[in-house]
Amino acid sequence: MLASDLLVPPFLTLIVGLGLIATYTAGLKTGCWVIMLTFTMASHILTFDICFNVITGHATCTIVWGIVGMVISIVFTLPRTLKALSFLAILSFLSILSAVLLTIIGVAVESYPAGYNGTAVAWMVGAENVEFYRAFAAVTNIMENPQDYPKALCLLQFTATAFYTIAGALIYRLAGQYTQSPALGSTNEIIRKVGYGLAIVTIVIAGVINGQVATKYVFQGLFYGTKYYTSRRWFSTVLWVGIVVALWVIAWFIAESMPDFNDLLGLISRLFVSWFTYGISSISWFYDEIKERGWSFWRSSWKGCVLFVINVLIIVMSCTITGVGLYCNGRTLHEDLDMYNIHFPAPDEPDTANNYIRPAYMTTRYRVEYALKSHRRDNFIEWIKGLLAVPFVLHSQPRVNPSPAENGVAWKAPSADTRSRYAEVFHDIEELVDDHIAHAEQGTVDQSKLKLLVPSVGTFWTKLPLERAFLANEERRAISARRFVAPSFNDVRLTLNSAQLMALVDDLKLITFDGDVTLYNDGGALSPDNPVIPRLIALLRADIHVGILTAAGYEEKNGVKYRERIYGLLDAVAASDLTEEQKKRLILLGGESNYLLRYSSEAETGLEWVDEEEWQLDIMKALKDEDIHQFLDIAETVLRECIDMMRLPATILRKGKAVGMNPTPGKTLSREQLEEVVLAVQRTLMFAEVSQRIPFCAFNGGADVWVDIGDKRLGVVSLQTWLGGIHGRCTLHVGDQFLSLGHNDFKARLAATTVWIASPSETVEALDEYLELRRRASSCLGLT
The missing domain is CATH 3.30.70 (Alpha-Beta Plaits)
Known part of the structure; x- marks a missing residue:
């Protein structure tokens, strides 16, 4: 989540906030200096965000980490002298030294750097550390012996230049174009976490030093020559604290307005560093020469003429770096912001190519988050797991070293208490889902409580009886009887499956299946002995359309290749007592959404080709x-x-x-x-x-x-439309690949209810559960 998500226009904040600073500080140069320091403070907040997202596996919203980093930085910036930070500066040096050495070792021992994909990437970003002026005035003003400044400067520049040159050369040599920014992102997950843990001190303290210097400039510009400048009274302290807080709040807004660390780094470099390093020094030279020798100074000697040309070229170079650099940086920033606007179409939204989710290009900051979260976890399930962990810890732990008399009892979970606690959790979630559906129907889904708790939660096509589903799974799997293993990902997944099946007992009209790993083993086929076949025939007998959506794409209209995949099912349907109409409810859609065949007793293969004009969506027909x-x-x-x-x-x-x-x-x-x-x-x-x-x-x-x-969503929608407009709440898709945009069942969630299984045997269990629920419902109605 960015600051723009809070309806704060990022660059309006920038212009207003930083414009005020420039107005009330001593001149344009000082104002730009303060602005640059504020941007640098923002880069440290942004690095703090990345750091804790990596360490915690994105345990909470990025804005929360930004606020935590801002508060910590404010606290450490409150002292009015750098003396209080001198000891911490030593720790900061050791911190960055350890982190950089760990990064070098990490990229050296890995076969490939993180982010490697075999494709060369060309990019350029202005180097933020090409500067030789930092903190001159601020340091000399508070040094006990200002004459030692040249010595300190030489020592700093020698060690810093050697250290960063060697470190940079080694990292780029080992990681190449896959070097990320910050460079710790180029290592594996474990080293990233350890490295960022080591770097926390320097991330905070280096930013605080910039904050100290910026605050001193603003405080001096506002109050120099007044009684408040040197006063230690409460009002003077309040003024200092106010400036500290204001600068860090502005820095936080800048940090949260930037989608990527490189965007912020490049903006700082092109706006300020090029001028403070090159341009302003040449302008100062012109000022001194004109003041001492007049406007014709450059004609006084050949040396003056050469220096004149060199300094003019330096100013032109600074203008070029700023102008061209800002244009490139603006384009990159615009593209990065656009890449995060992933559109999830509404069920009734027109089918267009741009309506489908496309995997966003991931810049450095978000590539880390994506690797840790997006395509490896289902956030809704992980959230439910976290809720269930609390009653597990409080109520399901066995006693340590039970007495012999208690031994038999100690291994029996207090299941009644634990089960009721778990059931309460699912009941509360059930109410949140109902609230989410109500908001979705009113067009205010962003205001639902569930959306606020789990921002990535998607569409619910039906209400989910989660409490009843949990109790059913409890009977089968005795979840609350476990005393050492908490409710797991699979426990929650299967409970959600059961709830979805319960919700569809009376309304299911179309059920679709993925092929591999769902109906048969990967690369296998529906052989006659496959236990799922009688369950599929039972669905057909209940007048439910059964569709097999396979990624396998064969263009032969006789269906020979597809018969090889499902021959056992086709033969069983042919030999069954189903009516011809019921048999024709068996459908196969190949190539995700490209080739449609249906069962036919008259076809030699048992499959009849359906002409594309009859069933394809307009979006597919329009493809050239x-x-x-x-x-x-x-x-x-x-x-x-x-x-x-x-x-x-x-x-x-x-x-x-x-x-x-x-x-x-x-x-x-x-x-x-x-x-x-x-x-x-x-x-x-x-x-x-x-x-x-x-x-x-x-x-x-x-x-x-x-x-x-095409994709699974298009496939499901194609069948829904062709079969007379079956709604998503009356459609069920059963598949095994829902973990990310890189798994082909994921998009089916946008068109229908879904059941997430892990193996063909789970499909059999899910169908048995559904058919039993349907049988009980029919019995209650006196239909059987």
Whole structure:
């Protein structure tokens, strides 16, 4: 969450706040100096955000960490002399030294730096540390012996230049173009966390020193020559504290207005550092020369003429760096902000290519957060886990060293108490879901309590009887009887599944399934002995449409290839006592959303091709062949680059509306390799102009990687529309890949209710549960 999310226009804050500082300080140069220091303070708050997001795994909103960093910095800036910070400055030096050395070691021992995707990236950002003027006046003013300043300066510049040159050279040599900013992001997760832990001191203290200097400038500009300047009375102290708080609040707004650390770093460099390092020194030289020798000084000697030309060139260079740099920085900032505006279409929103979620390009700050959170966790489930952890800790711990008489009892959980506590949690969540649905119907979903608690929570198509679902799972799995293992991710996932099935007992009209890992093992088929087949036939007998949405794309209209995948089901349907109408409710949609076939007793393969004009959505009909070829060419190029750069044992397979990467026979690809390839493809396609006209899905298939035209949402919506306009609340999609945008079941949540399973056996269990619920409901109505 950024400051812009709080309805605060970032640059309006910048202009008003910093403009006031420049107005009430002693002149433009001093005002710019204070502004630059304030921007530098902002960079330390931003680094503090990144630091704690990494260490805690993004345990809370980024704005919270920014506020914590701001408060800590305010506290340490309150002393009015740098003497109080001298000891902490030593710790700060040791802190940054340890962090940098750890970073060098971290990138040295890794085979590839973090962020490696096999694609070269060209970029440039102004170096923030090219400066030789920092803190001159502020330091000499409070030094016991100002004559020692040259010695201190020489020592500082020698050690700092040597240290940063060696460190920078080593890190860039080892991490190359994948060096992130801050550089700790180039290491693996464990080293990142340790490194940021070591760097906390310097992140805070280095920012505080900038805050001290900026506050001194403002205080001096406002009160020099008055009784308040040297007074230690309460009113003078209040003035000092007020300036400290104001500067840090402005710095916080700047930090939270920037989507990326490099954006802020580049803005500081191009606005101020180039001038304080080069331009102002040349302007000062002109001022001194004109004052001493007049306007014709440059003609007095050849030396004066040469210096005149050099200083003019320096000023021109500073103007160029500022002008061109600000333009480039503005473009980058605009693109970065746009990349975070991911649009989730409403159920009734028109189908257009731009309406579909596209994986955002991740700049440094958000790449860290994404790696730690977005594609590895379901935030709603993790939040519920956290709520359940409290009653587990309070009520489910066994006694230590029970007496022999108690031993049998000690291992029996106080299940009644613990179960009731868990049930209360699910009851409260159930009410929050109801409130969320009510707000969504009124168009005020951002005001729902659940949305405030879990900002990433999506659409609920139905109410969820979570308390009843938990109690049902409790009967099956005795969750509250566990005394050493808290309610887990799977416990919550299965409870949510049960609640969704309970909500659909009377309304289900269409159920769709992913193929691999959902109906059969990865790369397998629906053989006659598959236990899911009689359950699917039972669904057909209940007049429910059954759709199989597979990523496999075969263009042959006779359906031979698809029959090889589901031959057991087709034969069972043919031999069943289902009516012809019920049999035709079996549908197969291949290539995610490209090829539709339905069961037919008259077809040789048991599958009849359905013409695209009958069922395809307008968005798919409008796709041009040249755009499809261009899009797949780009995807294929990236896949080949990944194979070459990562030395993967894989081959490329190109189809009419898909391109994929399969492991060579006898070889396997690791999950990390597959996810790296998926993210590399997504990132490249995100910037391809043709992808703005092509809805697509790039996903990790478990053993391979595929890029398809279309996606699961389009597939589900296509079937809903073709079958007469079935609503999302009457549709269920069963799949195994919901963890991220890189998993192809994820988008189905935008079109229908979903059940998240982990294996074909879980699919069987879920269908048994649903069919039993349906049988009980029918019995209650006297229908069976």
